[in-house]
Amino acid sequence: MTRFWVGGYGSDMDGDAEGISFLSVDEGRGPSTLTYRGTAAPAASPSWLAQHPTLDVVYAALEGAGEVQAFTRSGEGSLRPLGAALAAGESVCHLAVSPDGRMLVASCYGDGRVIGYGIAADGRLVESAPDKAAALRAALFGSGREDDDRDASTPQGDAERPSRAHSAVFLPDGRIATADLGLDLVRIRRRDLSVDHDVELPRGTGPRHMVLHPSGHLHVVTEYSCEVFTLASDREGRWGLVRATIASEIAQVGFDFPAELAMSRDGGTLYTALRGSNTIAALRVRGGGDVLEPLALADAGVDWPRHHLVYDGTLLVSGQRSSTVSVVDLDERTGAPRDVRRVTSAPTPTSILPAR
Structure with missing residues (x-):
């Protein structure tokens, strides 16, 4: 049996989820058997889930409470808290775990903060101590230099255009890219989360989530302009915009x-999901990973498709407003989304994570 953990909104976020939910697929019968199995761990609006790279530990962004929490497997379909929940920022909505399993980065939509946590050997979260080197650089140089060391917990913005941190991706060189939906920025940060440099996108585009392509390009989907921006790094390690699609x-x-x-x-x-028309849009990647072409558009099978992932020749799509998860077939030859194979219930789902 293949298992999936599902994050969702609870009563504090006007949802029905009682915590992290549990879905399963029967071995040998494929995604058409996707079934809701109940609550795996009680939690308040665990809207985003992330997996430790080597341990059977799951991290949850408790969005309404503004906290992050680690969970460890306690049964075939159950999880238990691993250590205490730690304070994050307002409306923490995304988590990213470093490839070495030693750091977790939380992005907070409400106040724009990007917060780093240490991860202990057993997977539990540890509040990171302030980085003395970064503090010294900031004290000596301030924030006037091009490669300034702005405090990650003090985002730049104003009442008219507030900072809205929404996601993070660890880059191969150890730095971290973070998307700020409010300021239309992709920020390249050092390991201590101080800002190395910014990549400015056109105003009003709203960069939301990112994918690091095997070619080394970073693809960024924008919530407001319905585009995917492609970024690349030069030989000096400075990132810039290649094209928009x-x-x-x-x-x-x-x-x-x-x-x-x-x-x-x-x-x-x-693949990106369009909330509104409730569709899945596919884009073909060409060239050296830097050229994108619209490929196909298909029904998502849910209302307000918040998150999706590729699984066994299908897409699993979470429908926040319909409280369902759909299985959308992918064309074996082209990868284009096709028919909705199955829809199963799940309380106010906002993210899906394959269980280890």
Whole structure:
């Protein structure tokens, strides 16, 4: 039996989830057997889930409470808290774990903060001590230099255009890319989360989630302009914009709001979900990983597709407003989304994570 943990909104976020939910697929029968199995761990609005790279430990962003919590497996379909929940920022909505399993980065939509936590050997979260070197650099140089060391917990912004941190990706060189939906920035940060440099996107685009392509390019989906921006690094390690591609030729700006960006196993196709028209848009990746072309558009099978992932020749799509998860078939040859194979219940789902 293949298992999936499902994050969702609870009563503190106007949802029905009682915690982390549990879905399963019967071995040998495929995704058409996807079934809701109940609550795996009580928690308050665990809206985003992330997996430790080597341990059977799951991290949850408790969005309404503004906390992060580690959980460890306690049974075939159950989890238990691993250590105490730690304070994060307002509306913490995304978590990323470093490839070495020693650091977790939390992005907070409400106040724009990007917060780092240490991860102990057993997977529990540890509040990171302030980085003395970063503090010294900031004291000596301030924030006037191009490669300044701005405090990650003090985002730049104002009442008219507030900072809205929304996701993070660990880069191969150890730095971290973070997307700020409010300021239209992709920020390249050092390991201590001080800012190395910014990549500015056009105003009003709203960068939300990112995928690091095997070619080394970083693809960024924008919530407000329905585009995917492609970024690349030069020889000096400075990132810049390569090109922008519309997510779908019939996406309606102001009505459609892209959410997740997922990649096929071979890196040849990207998938984003359009909340509004409730569709899945596929883009073909060409060239050296820097050229994207709209490929296909299909029904997501849910209302308000918040998150999706590629699994066994299908997409599993979480429908926040319909309280369902759908299974969308992918064309074996082209990777294009096709028919909805199955829909199963799940309380206010907002993220799906394969169980280890």
